[in-house]
Amino acid sequence: GGGAGGGGGGRQLPDNFLLAVEQAQQHFETNPLYWLLHESIYCDANAKDPAARGPSGWAAEKVQASLGDEWQYASNLEAGAPPVQLTGEMVYSWMAEDFAWLRSLKPAAEILAAKSDWGPLYDPAVLGGGKTGEGGEGLNASPTPGSNAGPTSGPPVAALVSYEDVYVERAFSEATAKLLGGRARLWVTNEFQHSGLRDDPTVFERLLAMSKGEVAIPS
Known part of the structure; x- marks a missing residue:
């Protein structure tokens, strides 16, 4: 893969890194149930924290939005800016637009994200x-x-x-x-x-x- 560097002397992410990221993202399409159910499987009617009882409401997306400038990728790419933050094992509503194989599941995903009457997760x-x-x-x-x-x-x-x-x-x-x-x-x-x-x-x-x-x- 290519190394750092690029046209005009600018900095560029290595090709092998970009390829690895692309391949990792494909898992959302080959394993669509992960995206569909990842947040709802944690909803628990017996949870001490009311927020954990449901609805899941795209929880990761809400938390990310609440962090404000910390997640502004464009500005964080500037020299001297804080490191770009990544997330792992998180799902977002916009994935239904970015990944073609998820688009047909979007209505079901929104129903699950809005569901509030979950039962106990375990006894x-x-x-x-x-x-x-x-x-x-x-x-x-x-x-x-x-x-x-x-x-x-x-x-x-x-x-x-x-x-x-x-x-x-x-x-x-x-x-x-x-x-x-x-x-x-x-x-x-x-x-x-x-x-x-x-x-x-x-x-x-x-x-x-x-x-x-x-x-x-x-x-």
């Missing part, structure tokens, strides 16, 4: 009790060392939590793990990012061993 009591379904028998697992979280009945759970995850705040992951009670074993690390399972095959091996109590939780 915290079931998660904490470790029930696996009607008639299911749970397994017992030792609690995470140092954890005073609730019950330990149910299938053991092991998870990697990136200390500075680019998509999910660490505090959110830890709060979710508490819903599972003491049976949740967390590996909090800055060695891997959100894509850790794909980046290194030993990550899954470690998590599986943690869930079986065969290895100590990495520190």
